Amino acid sequence: MGRTLAEKVWDDHVVRRAEGEPDLLFIDLHLLHEVTSPQAFEGLRQAGRKVRRLDLTIATEDHNTPTIDIDKPIADPVSRAQLETLRKNCAEFGVRLHPLGDVEQGVVHVVGPQLGLTQPGTTVVCGDSHTSTHGAFGALAFGIGTSQVEHVLATQTLPLARPKTMAITVTGELADGVTAKDLILAIIAKIGTGGGQGYILEYRGEAVERLSMEARMTICNMSIEAGARAGMIAPDQTTFDYLQGRDHAPVGEDWDAAVAYWKTLRTDDDAVFDAEVVIDGAALSPFVTWGTNPGQGAPLSANVPDPASYEDASERLAAEKALEYMGLTAGQPLRDIKVDTVFVGSCTNGRIEDLRAVAGIIEGRKVADGVRMLVVPGSVRVALQAVEEGLDTVFKEAGAEWRHAGCSMCLGMNPDQLAPGERSASTSNRNFEGRQGKGGRTHLVSPQVAAATAVLGHLASPADLSAADATAGV
Amino acid sequence: MEAFTVHTGRAVPLRRSNVDTDQIIPAHWLKKITRDGFEDGLFEAWRKDPEFITNRPERAGATVLVAGPDFGTGSSREHAVWALQNFGFKTVISSRFADIFRGNSLKNGLLTVVLPQETVEQLWKLTEADPTAEITVDLVDRQVRAEGVVAEFELDDNARWRLLEGLDDISLTLQNEADIATYESARPAFKPRTIRA
Numbered sequence: 070m071g072r073t074l075a076e077k078v079w080d081d082h083v084v085r086r087a088e089g090e091p092d093l094l095f096i097d098l099h100l101l102h103e104v105t106s107p108q109a110f111e112g113l114r115q116a117g118r119k120v121r122r123l124d125l126t127i128a129t130e131d132h133n134t135p136t137i138d139i140d141k142p143i144a145d146p147v148s149r150a151q152l153e154t155l156r157k158n159c160a161e162f163g164v165r166l167h168p169l170g171d172v173e174q175g176v177v178h179v180v181g182p183q184l185g186l187t188q189p190g191t192t193v194v195c196g197d198s199h200t201s202t203h204g205a206f207g208a209l210a211f212g213i214g215t216s217q218v219e220h221v222l223a224t225q226t227l228p229l230a231r232p233k234t235m236a237i238t239v240t241g242e243l244a245d246g247v248t249a250k251d252l253i254l255a256i257i258a259k260i261g262t263g264g265g266q267g268y269i270l271e272y273r274g275e276a277v278e279r280l281s282m283e284a285r286m287t288i289c290n291m292s293i294e295a296g297a298r299a300g301m302i303a304p305d306q307t308t309f310d311y312l313q314g315r316d317h318a319p320v321g322e323d324w325d326a327a328v329a330y331w332k333t334l335r336t337d338d339d340a341v342f343d344a345e346v347v348i349d350g351a352a353l354s355p356f357v358t359w360g361t362n363p364g365q366g367a368p369l370s371a372n373v374p375d376p377a378s379y380e381d382a383s384e385r386l387a388a389e390k391a392l393e394y395m396g397l398t399a400g401q402p403l404r405d406i407k408v409d410t411v412f413v414g415s416c417t418n419g420r421i422e423d424l425r426a427v428a429g430i431i432e433g434r435k436v437a438d439g440v441r442m443l444v445v446p447g448s449v450r451v452a453l454q455a456v457e458e459g460l461d462t463v464f465k466e467a468g469a470e471w472r473h474a475g476c477s478m479c480l481g482m483n484p485d486q487l488a489p490g491e492r493s494a495s496t497s498n499r500n501f502e503g504r505q506g507k508g509g510r511t512h513l514v515s516p517q518v519a520a521a522t523a524v525l526g527h528l529a530s531p532a533d534l535s536a537a538d539a540t541a542g543v
Numbered sequence: 544m545e546a547f548t549v550h551t552g553r554a555v556p557l558r559r560s561n562v563d564t565d566q567i568i569p570a571h572w573l574k575k576i577t578r579d580g581f582e583d584g585l586f587e588a589w590r591k592d593p594e595f596i597t598n599r600p601e602r603a604g605a606t607v608l609v610a611g612p613d614f615g616t617g618s619s620r621e622h623a624v625w626a627l628q629n630f631g632f633k634t635v636i637s638s639r640f641a642d643i644f645r646g647n648s649l650k651n652g653l654l655t656v657v658l659p660q661e662t663v664e665q666l667w668k669l670t671e672a673d674p675t676a677e678i679t680v681d682l683v684d685r686q687v688r689a690e691g692v693v694a695e696f697e698l699d700d701n702a703r704w705r706l707l708e709g710l711d712d713i714s715l716t717l718q719n720e721a722d723i724a725t726y727e728s729a730r731p732a733f734k735p736r737t738i739r740a
Contacts, residue, residue: 085722090701093719095726097734105620107576116713121723127737133574147574154576165737186735198619198643214621214647216712224716226723230699232642262561263613263639296616298642319733327733362561362616383560383611383660390559480618482570499617501565503588 071337073234074303075269078209078334082192084226091228097191097208099221100177101128101164103155104482105196109219110158120162122225127186128159129167131176132482136445136472139169148483162222175448175474178202178416182286183450185315189304189331194221199416199498201292205285206312207304207334209269212293232298233343235268236336239276241351246531248426249284250418250496250515252276252348253291254356254366260346262364265297268344271336272302276350282311283422290417291498294363303335355530357403358500358513360391365500367403369518369530375399394502395510396490403528406512410493411442411523412505413516414472415479418496419447421454423516428455428463430520430531435468437526442469443485445477469523481506494522545652546709550633551679552606554670555596562610563617564644568626581626597630601674608635609666609678615644615655624651634680636687638663649702650712656680656687662694682706 072080085093099122106128113119120126133148143149152169159166167173173180178199181187187203193210194200196218203210217227237256257264270292277285285302292300309328312318319327358366359373365388367374376388376399392399397406413419413427424446436442444464446452452474455461461471478485479497487493487509496519500511512528521529525537572584589595596602608627614637615623624647627635635653638660648655658666669689670676679688682703687694698706705712716723 084726085719093716093722095723095730098737104573108578108621111576118713122727124736124738132570145574151574151576186737188735191735196619196621198617200619212619212643214619214624214643214650216621216647216650220713220716223713224720224723225727226716228712228716262616263641266613266639266642293617293643296613296641317735317737319735323733326731330731330733362563386558387560480565480570482573499563499565501563501617503569504565507569507588 071340073336073340073342074207074271074301074334075209075234078190078192079231081190091230093226094192094229096194096221096225096227097125098181098186098193099126100181100193100195100200101126101218102132102177102197103130103151104132105215106158106218107151107154108215109222110162112219113222118223120164120222123163125225126222127165128155129174129177129180130155130169132476132480134169134475135483136475136477136485139473172449175450176416176419176476178290179419179447179451182206183315183448185312185318188312188327189308190334194227198293199290201298201300202286202290202416204289204292204299204301205282206308207301207331209299209301211298233268235265235270235344235346236342237270237272237346237348238274239272239348239350240274241276241349242279243276243350243353246517247353247355248515248517249280249287251353251356252350253288254358254363254513255353256348257291257295257363258366259348260295262294262362263296265292265295268297270295270297270300272300274350277302278305281422282307283420286420287417291363294498304331355515355518357518357528359395359397359403360388361394361500361502363498363500363513365391366513369403369528371403373397373399373401373403404533405527407492407527408440408494408512408522409491410487411440411519412478412493412495412497413443413519414445414447414477415497416447417498418516419445419451421451423496424451424455424460425458426516427520428460430517430534431467431469431524432463434524436523440523440526442523443472443478444469445472446474448474478505480504494519494528544650544709544711547652547654547682547706549679549681549683550606551677552633553604553675554607554609554666554678555602555605556667556670557596557608557610558667560611561613561616564615564620564623565617567615567623568620573620573622578625579629581622582629585626585630604631606631606633607678607680608632609663609670610635610637612637612639612660614640616641619643621647621651624648624653628653636663636666649706652706652709654680654682654706656696658687658694658696662692665692
């Protein structure tokens with residue numbers, strides 16, 4: 070019987086397989102950042118262990134880093150201590166580090182792909198659940214806890230039970246103005262935050278094949294929000310073109326050998342998935358969340374749902390609690406929801422294509438009165454590219470704040486946070502209670518919806534912007 | 544890792560689904576560089592409400608958390624497990640756990656027990672009505688026992704053995720160091736490296 074993409078990559082990394090034990094899997098690339106690594110390095114130190122494969126390990130700083138005044142000492146002493154701990158650990162153990170101020174610094178999931186380190190058929194881990202992002206290349210990539218970080222540092226392997234596989238087939242072509250973000254939010258709303266639990270997802274079908282690498286990363290990034298540790302997309306010419314010429318992409322004979330191998334990484338026609346979901350891509354429209362988990366979403370054209378409409382008691386209770394926290398009323402049109410802040414950035418939507426999309430929409434317009442808009446590039450490289458294209462000027466002229474690279478308001482570990490009761494439209498990945506700041510209220514949106522929302526001051530799509538222009542006689 | 548065999552204790556019934564790791568331990572706590580001292584961060588936002596279940600005097604010293612489905616979703620932060628343990632919990636019962644959280648919990652000796660939602664309901668009703676009611680979680684017999692409840696739970700033999708013995712994963716893996724070296728010597732040359740040779 071044939072094998073799925075996930076099974077092929079898994080099998081190619083089994084170091085040891087024994088009856089009654091989890092497989093011991095080799096890890097090709099280990100990404101580190103400051104938040105989930107200190108206790109792992111401390112564990113190594115206490116046991117007198119070394120990092121086994123420094124040549125498969127790389128670190129950067131992203132979660133705690135400020136996005137303004139980066140040339141000054143970090144104001145928060147606890148954040149500063151954590152960054153200093155990473156620097157000390159990397160120096161002591163010999164790990165390659167791209168600290169704040171370095172040209173390769175950025176959100177760890179933006180940095181790996183842009184360096185060409187994330188490649189098809191590799192295993193990639195990081196102490197961060199959005200490691201699933203790298204699955205866009207046909208890599209098996211997943212988030213791990215700090216104990217596992219220590220395990221990979223010491224052994225370059227992980228003992229793991231093989232998950233099941235789920236195909237998510239997206240048929241047709243996404244309509245104009247419908248993005249990868251809308252697609253993944255719709256998928257999560259359909260299968261639920263626990264729907265992918267225990268599975269590796271494989272996104273496939275015409276709509277997925279048509280997507281750019283960056284859009285594919287947006288999709289795989291949020292696999293974890295559907296409960297799946299990993300999501301993958303089979304590598305194809307789009308993948309190879311993206312990789313060729315990057316810093317760590319293979320060259321010469323190695324490139325040819327690599328591409329020959331990568332081309333084998335497709336699910337066989339006779340392979341059987343443990344579960345299959347089909348989505349009509351052509352039927353999708355811009356999608357936003359209204360609640361406090363990423364599965365609580367709806368098309369932008371819909372109304373806030375009535376909790377009473379849920380048959381399942383625990384979903385009903387969750388919806389009631391969510392509306393209370395979000396300060397929303399059942400039946401209220403989603404388009405009527407006014408926001409205070411718009412955040413563009415994160416490992417979900419902080420890459421150059423995202424910034425181009427936002428700039429294309431707000432160019433020549435102004436951010437609405439009373440709305441704060443933050444644009445935070447995913448990495449220094451993304452920022453430099455944006456500046457080269459003049460996007461930073463577009464953002465600043467519209468009244469948005471153009472910041473330095475980092476995770477920023479996605480999780481508010483640095484000073485970029487919502488105040489209690491403040492409401493955001495955010496291109497990030499989690500709308501949990503307090504995620505972007507204590508008492509903050511988050512609506513997850515695409516970069517395009519974020520841009521239109523910033524201009525109109527309420528949740529809106531670019532189409533609404535054109536309609537507003539027509540009314541105003543622009 | 545601390546071994547887990549049999550534990551009996553009073554419970555905290557937490558009638559919430561999708562308790563994500565941002566609720567278990569908010570991000571600003573993640574700046575700490577130790578594995579301890581997270582107890583005050585556990586459910587920090589909810590605990591501001593004096594009526595929140597863990598604030599009730601009759602729940603003081605409870606060690607068994609009985610939660611709604613999809614417990615531990617979201618971020619991979621192991622700090623969520625440490626916060627539960629630092630607070631005093633020895634075991635968490637739910638009908639469904641997020642994968643990464645579950646993996647993290649079992650590596651730290653916090654036993655996460657999956658039971659059908661009906662059984663969780665029974666345990667909720669029992670412990671809500673009687674805060675002194677005790678729940679026994681028995682990993683030896685893979686059984687949860689409380690007044691009127693005897694429920695078997697599943698946990699694969701390997702994970703159970705590691706917990707019962709309190710074994711360190713890294714030491715176990717390094718027993719197979721030769722297998723790792725053999726695998727490494729056969730890796731293709733085109734695989735990426737962060738440091739060029």
